[in-house]
Amino acid sequence: MGLKVVSSAIISFSLFLLLASTAKAQSKGVFDVTKYGSDKDITEALTNAWKDACASTNPSKVLIPSGTYSLRKLTLAGPCKAAIELQVDGMLKAPVDPNQFSGGHWVNFGHVDKFTLSGSGTFDGQGKAAWSKSTCQKDKDCDSLPMNLRFDFITNALVRDITTLDSKNFHVNVLGCKNLTFQHFTVSAPGESVNTDGIHVGQSTGIYIIDSKIGTGDDCISVGDGTEELHITGVTCGPGHGISVGSLGKYPNEKPVSGIFVKNCTLSDTTNGVRIKSWPALYGGVASNMHFEDIVMNNVQNPVIIDQVYCPWNQCSLKAPSKVKISGVSFKNIRGTSATPVVVQIACSSGFPCEKVELADIKVAYSGPDGPAKSQCSNVKPIISGTMSAPGC
Numbered sequence: 516m517g518l519k520v521v522s523s524a525i526i527s528f529s530l531f532l533l534l535a536s537t538a539k540a541q542s543k544g545v546f547d548v549t550k551y552g553s554d555k556d557i558t559e560a561l562t563n564a565w566k567d568a569c570a571s572t573n574p575s576k577v578l579i580p581s582g583t584y585s586l587r588k589l590t591l592a593g594p595c596k597a598a599i600e601l602q603v604d605g606m607l608k609a610p611v612d613p614n615q616f617s618g619g620h621w622v623n624f625g626h627v628d629k630f631t632l633s634g635s636g637t638f639d640g641q642g643k644a645a646w647s648k649s650t651c652q653k654d655k656d657c658d659s660l661p662m663n664l665r666f667d668f669i670t671n672a673l674v675r676d677i678t679t680l681d682s683k684n685f686h687v688n689v690l691g692c693k694n695l696t697f698q699h700f701t702v703s704a705p706g707e708s709v710n711t712d713g714i715h716v717g718q719s720t721g722i723y724i725i726d727s728k729i730g731t732g733d734d735c736i737s738v739g740d741g742t743e744e745l746h747i748t749g750v751t752c753g754p755g756h757g758i759s760v761g762s763l764g765k766y767p768n769e770k771p772v773s774g775i776f777v778k779n780c781t782l783s784d785t786t787n788g789v790r791i792k793s794w795p796a797l798y799g800g801v802a803s804n805m806h807f808e809d810i811v812m813n814n815v816q817n818p819v820i821i822d823q824v825y826c827p828w829n830q831c832s833l834k835a836p837s838k839v840k841i842s843g844v845s846f847k848n849i850r851g852t853s854a855t856p857v858v859v860q861i862a863c864s865s866g867f868p869c870e871k872v873e874l875a876d877i878k879v880a881y882s883g884p885d886g887p888a889k890s891q892c893s894n895v896k897p898i899i900s901g902t903m904s905a906p907g908c
């Protein structure tokens with residue numbers, strides 16, 4: 516009896532110690548940045564909260580509660596000891612002055628496994644002043660402005676609900692990632708913002724972009740070399756330049772693009788719908804197994820386009836054909852309205868004609884003064900089935 520009392524006293528005392536120490540480290544693995552002595556600028560607090568959470572051997576969460584905070588350039592790096600979540604419910608503001616970044620990024624997540632970025636919060640890049648000074652329209656090199664969010668070598672991860680607003684450069688860059696999902700994700704910037712791609716994916720496998728809303732000044736989603744198994748489903752785009760594979764063939768040794776599935780998406784008032792583009796002359800590459808299905812176009816300028824003579828701002832020679840080999844492409848059940856009479860344009864390379872291109876049920880209407888709607892094809896013999904509202908291919 517006496518022994519029992521003593522041992523239960525020891526048990527409850529050690530339980531008390533355990534609870535006391537976790538309470539100090541924050542309750543139930545939640546690391547709240549506002550408990551880290553921060554005021555308005557949470558850069559230091561977030562860095563320290565992340566460090567503690569990342570060292571935790573149990574799953575942990577870093578919390579940025581609702582409120583408005585400023586945040587300077589920051590890298591949140593792994594590897595971490597267990598699954599880690601960053602929940603952002605606040606409004607985070609980047610420095611307005613691009614010179615405070617020394618290029619690259621605003622917030623960078625790197626080398627984290629089992630990562631979740633969640634919350635109702637916003638990353639506001641405050642890009643307006645930077646766009647007007649941007650030289651991207653003229654220069655080949657315009658890497659100097661920071662992207663809002665960079666995901667480098669992130670695996671088994673989920674990004675949900677978060678909003679990225681007015682980035683100075685691309686909103687999101689995905690590099691070297693595996694099994695990363697974006698869900699209920701929002702990108703927002705004006706149509707006239709410069710080089711503000713929504714999500715750029717490169718050198719990554721198993722990326723899912725689901726039920727998300729992207730309105731911006733450049734590509735809604737752009738797909739770079741080395742992308743495999745990219746699934747884009749239930750995404751609405753506009754304004755912007757549409758969903759784009761490429762541009763490819765601009766640099767030597769680009770890795771193949773393969774397994775791109777775009778399904779149940781809506782594009783409104785964009786300059787392109789679904790597009791594959793490569794530079795003429797220059798370098799070789801391979802893009803195959805790309806499928807676009809159940810897509811609605813609302814007043815889109817180039818609804819369906821393969822462009823192997825992509826050469827913006829005359830940065831290239833049009834004398835030699837593209838060396839990028841495109842094959843295994845299907846466009847199926849694409850409907851809605853076009854802002855121009857050319858509804859389907861498939862301009863393949865004369866050096867490497869496209870192979871196994873399939874068009875089925877492309878019902879996109881044009882009702883403007885330059886009609887009727889038509890399709891244009893070169894260096895390709897597409898397999899056509901179903902209803903085609905625009906003849907020509």
Ligand SMILES: *[C@@H]1O[C@H](CO)[C@@H](O)[C@H](O)[C@H]1NC(C)=O
Pocket residue numbers: 629670671672673694696
């Ligand atoms: C992909 O990541 C999610 C976490 O977001 C995880 O639940 C799932 O098991 C992972 N899939 C594979 C095949 O590892």
Ligand SMILES: *[C@@H]1O[C@H](CO)[C@@H](O)[C@H](O)[C@H]1NC(C)=O
Pocket residue numbers: 726748749750751779780781
């Ligand atoms: C298609 O996408 C919309 C969002 O744009 C979503 O509400 C709807 O459930 C999706 N339908 C299917 C069949 O996945």
